[in-house]
Amino acid sequence: MLSIKDLKAGVEESQILKGINLEVKPGEVHAIMGPNGSGKSTLSSVIAGREDYEVKGGSISFEGDDILELDPEERAHKGIFLSFQYPIEIPGVSVSNFIKTSLNESRKAQGLEPMPAGDLLKMMREKMELFEIKKGYLSRSLNQGFSGGEKKRNEIFQMAMLEPKLAILDETDSGLDIDALRIVANGVNKLRSDDNATIVITHYQRLLDYIIPDFVHVLYDGRIVKSGTKELAHELEEKGYDWIIKEADQC
Amino acid sequence: MTEEDKILEEVTAAEYKYGFTTDIESDKIPKGLNEDVIRIISQKKNEPEWLLEYRLKAFRSWEKMEEPDWANINYEKPNYQDIIYYAAPKQKKKLESLDDLDPEMKKTFDKLGISLDEQKRLAGVAVDFVMDSVSVATSFKDNLADLGIIFCSISEAVQEHPELVKKYIGTVVPTSDNFFSALNSAVFTDGSFCYIPKGVKCPMELSTYFRINEAGTGQFERTLLIADKGSYVSYLEGCTAPMRDENQLHAAVVELIAMDDAEIKYSTVQNWYPGDAEGKGGVFNFVTKRGICHDRAKISWTQVETGSAVTWKYPSCILKGDDSIGEFYSVAVTNNYQQADTGTKMIHLGKNSKSTIISKGICAGKSEGSYRGLVKIMKGAENARNFSQCDSLLMGDKCGSHTFPYIEVKNKSAKVEHEATTSKIGEDQIFYCNQRGIGTEEAIALIVNGYCKDVLNQLPMEFAVEAQKLLAISLEGSVG
Ligand SMILES: Nc1ncnc2c1ncn2[C@@H]1O[C@H](COP(=O)(O)OP(=O)(O)OP(=O)(O)O)[C@@H](O)[C@H]1O
Ligand SMILES: [Mg+2]
Numbered sequence: 001m002l003s004i005k006d007l008k009a010g011v012e013e014s015q016i017l018k019g020i021n022l023e024v025k026p027g028e029v030h031a032i033m034g035p036n037g038s039g040k041s042t043l044s045s046v047i048a049g050r051e052d053y054e055v056k057g058g059s060i061s062f063e064g065d066d067i068l069e070l071d072p073e074e075r076a077h078k079g080i081f082l083s084f085q086y087p088i089e090i091p092g093v094s095v096s097n098f099i100k101t102s103l104n105e106s107r108k109a110q111g112l113e114p115m116p117a118g119d120l121l122k123m124m125r126e127k128m129e130l131f132e133i134k135k136g137y138l139s140r141s142l143n144q145g146f147s148g149g150e151k152k153r154n155e156i157f158q159m160a161m162l163e164p165k166l167a168i169l170d171e172t173d174s175g176l177d178i179d180a181l182r183i184v185a186n187g188v189n190k191l192r193s194d195d196n197a198t199i200v201i202t203h204y205q206r207l208l209d210y211i212i213p214d215f216v217h218v219l220y221d222g223r224i225v226k227s228g229t230k231e232l233a234h235e236l237e238e239k240g241y242d243w244i245i246k247e248a249d250q251c
Numbered sequence: 252m253t254e255e256d257k258i259l260e261e262v263t264a265a266e267y268k269y270g271f272t273t274d275i276e277s278d279k280i281p282k283g284l285n286e287d288v289i290r291i292i293s294q295k296k297n298e299p300e301w302l303l304e305y306r307l308k309a310f311r312s313w314e315k316m317e318e319p320d321w322a323n324i325n326y327e328k329p330n331y332q333d334i335i336y337y338a339a340p341k342q343k344k345k346l347e348s349l350d351d352l353d354p355e356m357k358k359t360f361d362k363l364g365i366s367l368d369e370q371k372r373l374a375g376v377a378v379d380f381v382m383d384s385v386s387v388a389t390s391f392k393d394n395l396a397d398l399g400i401i402f403c404s405i406s407e408a409v410q411e412h413p414e415l416v417k418k419y420i421g422t423v424v425p426t427s428d429n430f431f432s433a434l435n436s437a438v439f440t441d442g443s444f445c446y447i448p449k450g451v452k453c454p455m456e457l458s459t460y461f462r463i464n465e466a467g468t469g470q471f472e473r474t475l476l477i478a479d480k481g482s483y484v485s486y487l488e489g490c491t492a493p494m495r496d497e498n499q500l501h502a503a504v505v506e507l508i509a510m511d512d513a514e515i516k517y518s519t520v521q522n523w524y525p526g527d528a529e530g531k532g533g534v535f536n537f538v539t540k541r542g543i544c545h546d547r548a549k550i551s552w553t554q555v556e557t558g559s560a561v562t563w564k565y566p567s568c569i570l571k572g573d574d575s576i577g578e579f580y581s582v583a584v585t586n587n588y589q590q591a592d593t594g595t596k597m598i599h600l601g602k603n604s605k606s607t608i609i610s611k612g613i614c615a616g617k618s619e620g621s622y623r624g625l626v627k628i629m630k631g632a633e634n635a636r637n638f639s640q641c642d643s644l645l646m647g648d649k650c651g652s653h654t655f656p657y658i659e660v661k662n663k664s665a666k667v668e669h670e671a672t673t674s675k676i677g678e679d680q681i682f683y684c685n686q687r688g689i690g691t692e693e694a695i696a697l698i699v700n701g702y703c704k705d706v707l708n709q710l711p712m713e714f715a716v717e718a719q720k721l722l723a724i725s726l727e728g729s730v731g
Contacts, residue, residue, distance in 0.1 A: 048686050052678075072685035081686075088683040092701030101697060102687035109688065141701070158687065 185210030507542030533560025
């Protein structure tokens with residue numbers, strides 16, 4: 001589904017991603033861990049098509065198509081979703097209006113009519129239930145005045161509404177309380193299918209107790225320096241990153 | 252140019268979508284302005300003597316006045332002797348119904364997207380359409396007449412209800428008030444008149460469409476709206492002008508009178524031709540709008556200004572009565588080389604009078620937008636309150652926005668609050684929208700509409716939708 005080969009990307013002077021290789025197949029869950037500043041968010045931004053980063057080498061293909069030339073919205077239309085580490089506020093635009101616009105723009109790109117208001121409302125209700133989201137919430141300005149946890153839950157709510165093929169969750173667990181973490185994780189699990197895939201970026205093993213990954217990768221200094229199964233996450237929780245960094249530096 | 256600048260440049264370059272002229276014969280008088288021209292206008296309109304005198308008095312004071320140049324705008328002053336002051340579309344006979352309308356004019360309605368039939372059916376809006384200077388169609392008049400509401404062109408009001416016109420015209424905006432209002436008082440050719448009797452709540456939105464058609468004509472409408480005690484009316488004014496090379500002058504006067512316990516909502520969506528991307532052509536919009544509130548009366552001005560090359564406009568409220576309320580909600584968009592100097596004046600005379608000012612400026616391209624507001628609390632205005640919020644949103648870094656709040660307080664018990672912010676549409680916001688499948692053009696429209704929400708919410712539903720589209724049109728265009 002997603003195939004990243006020797007991806008090198010960065011900003012003007014500095015190289016941030018220094019040759020990433022990653023294969024994600026439908027139905028899989030990949031976890032990416034790694035110290036602060038190692039390039040996790042940069043990788044997700046580059047996959048999503050953020051123009052601040054210049055791709056200097058390598059390739060990203062999604063369902064067989066090279067997507068590096070596509071605009072961010074075109075990638076979104078193909079079914080790539082990014083849950084932001086720091087969701088953005090848009091004053092005066094309600095959550096429901098934003099989701100409606102977002103959903104209908106994607107439908108338009110697929111040659112579909114806008115979703116009838118009744119269906120949309122019904123779907124919103126279902127997904128709100130799934131993530132235990134309070135009612136008054138839909139009419140609030142997008143992310144404005146939301147608590148950290150509310151912002152994250154809102155990201156996942158949007159994901160549920162858009163039903164992407166590939167979801168990248170960038171530290172969605174940070175800022176969630178214990179109950180919220182469980183609710184969000186359960187929701188994500190319910191949305192899992194053989195056709196879609198998830199990349200979860202996290203610092204904490206705990207999330208992976210709920211969302212069980214098929215693979216765990218460690219990103220360090222712009223490279224994936226170690227990959228393994230969920231046991232790797234336990235090991236990291238216990239020992240930290242030092243031993244991996246040493247290993248990596250020796251190579 | 253950075254990537255962001257390029258994007259902004261592209262999306263803010265939109266062509267004016269209402270640029271077309273209607274090919275109908277019109278009855279014009281020669282260019283120029285003198286007492287004879289005024290006499291001809293008055294005669295053509297078969298006006299009573301007192302109105303001619305009123306016009307001449309205004310003309311004489313105008314002659315002694317200087318065109319103001321204190322606003323933060325730069326333009327070549329019009330040559331007032333090079334303007335045609337009267338152009339009426341030639342109609343063979345008086346219209347009995349909308350079906351008798353000149354087909355060309357009907358086309359104009361359609362292009363404006365306000366097919367009267369449609370409006371009639373859908374919204375229950377009574378439309379008084381003013382093309383160039385003469386009102387050509389008024390719908391729903393009979394329904395309104397049953398309630399005692401008078402809604403017609405001002406020329407008709409002069410003929411049919413001279414006592415009302417004579418009693419109120421010039422009482423809120425005196426002939427000598429300012430250069431443009433004096434000019435308007437001398438040469439106004441048409442506009443709308445509305446009277447709501449005591450205790451009557453007008454059951455539908457009253458609406459006027461203004462449109463400048465004839466080349467080289469100035470448009471001087473005069474609007475007079477009287478809400479008698481305890482009555483209510485919501486009035487909508489929409490303006491468009493076709494594409495023209497030379498600048499066209501538009502100098503309107505609007506007077507509102509809200510008697511005790513009356514309420515007037517006056518909403519404007521203005522998209523006169525703003526000139527092309529190089530700053531050539533466009534409408535000069537110099538408007539005097541003012542309302543007076545008697546005891547417990549309320550006037551709300553709501554405006555969405557997207558057009559005109561130069562705008563000079565300060566809808567104001569004189570809060571004469573105790574417990575009276577004045578509100579001003581404004582969105583002003585400038586793009587390319589447009590200049591707007593707009594705002595409001597709230598003059599508090601009555602006790603416990605309250606005013607609210609919400610102004611949202613949006614500047615794109617190389618345009619300049621200014622907010623100029625005066626809040627004046629007079630000695631007797633015990634416990635007067637004002638809250639002002641003036642925000643500006645900048646798109647790109649070649650435009651400018653300025654805020655000039657003037658506050659004069661002569662009563663110690665008054666409370667005046669002023670807040671101002673300036674922001675930019677963030678690249679982060681656009682990327683966030685993009686990631687959710689919303690293209691940049693659409694994203695900007697979404698963000699801008701969100702930013703203007705407090706003002707758009709004040710507009711009647713159908714008008715709000717139209718205003719949103721206009722905002723989108725004036726800020727977007729060529730991406731995608
Ligand atoms: N737009 C940018 N301009 C300059 N430097 C950047 C930019 N984006 C990221 N970087 C740098 O690239 C490195 C990787 O940043 P990134 O945000 O991808 O880290 P991360 O792995 O997500 O870290 P964290 O765990 O703290 O979220 C950091 O050193 C960061 O400062
Ligand atoms: Mg990060």
